[in-house]
Amino acid sequence: MRSVDPVIPMADSRLLQLLLLFAEHERDGRPPPGCRDARAVIAMQPSEFVQARRALLADGRLRETKKPGQTTVTTLTDAGWIAINRKPSRPHGTGPAIRTCLHCRQAFNSSGAGNRVCPRCRVLDIFHAGSIAW
Numbered sequence: 082m083r084s085v086d087p088v089i090p091m092a093d094s095r096l097l098q099l100l101l102l103f104a105e106h107e108r109d110g111r112p113p114p115g116c117r118d119a120r121a122v123i124a125m126q127p128s129e130f131v132q133a134r135r136a137l138l139a140d141g142r143l144r145e146t147k148k149p150g151q152t153t154v155t156t157l158t159d160a161g162w163i164a165i166n167r168k169p170s171r172p173h174g175t176g177p178a179i180r181t182c183l184h185c186r187q188a189f190n191s192s193g194a195g196n197r198v199c200p201r202c203r204v205l206d207i208f209h210a211g212s213i214a215w
């Protein structure tokens with residue numbers, strides 16, 4: 082026996098608005114938005130919030146994770162971040178990303194959090210640094 086709640090189609094723009102709100106909260110390190118948070122910025126009924134949230138979970142743009150002793154946290158999946166044209170968040174900004182070079186302020190493909198100088202400047206850096214052993 083399966084009991085499936087009737088799914089009422091909801092405009093995707095409405096879902097994306099809610100997804101953006103979840104993204105903002107997640108990026109700022111705040112708890113996921115509740116019904117009241119959502120309704121403060123999106124004109125929706127409480128039942129619509131529940132439906133939209135459920136729809137986002139069902140289509141894989143949000144996921145629920147529960148750590149022992151903590152309440153369930155709803156976060157965006159990679160698909161969720163892509164849906165709102167943002168890069169997936171990485172904890173503490175580690176991992177490869179586009180970063181701004183500390184020397185020339187140009188954006189470059191950084192391999193990780195410790196890589197803050199672009200390849201061109203790194204070459205210059207080696208020439209200028211006295212402590213580098215050749």
Ligand SMILES: [Zn+2]
Nearest residue numbers: 182185199202
């Ligand atoms: Zn540079």
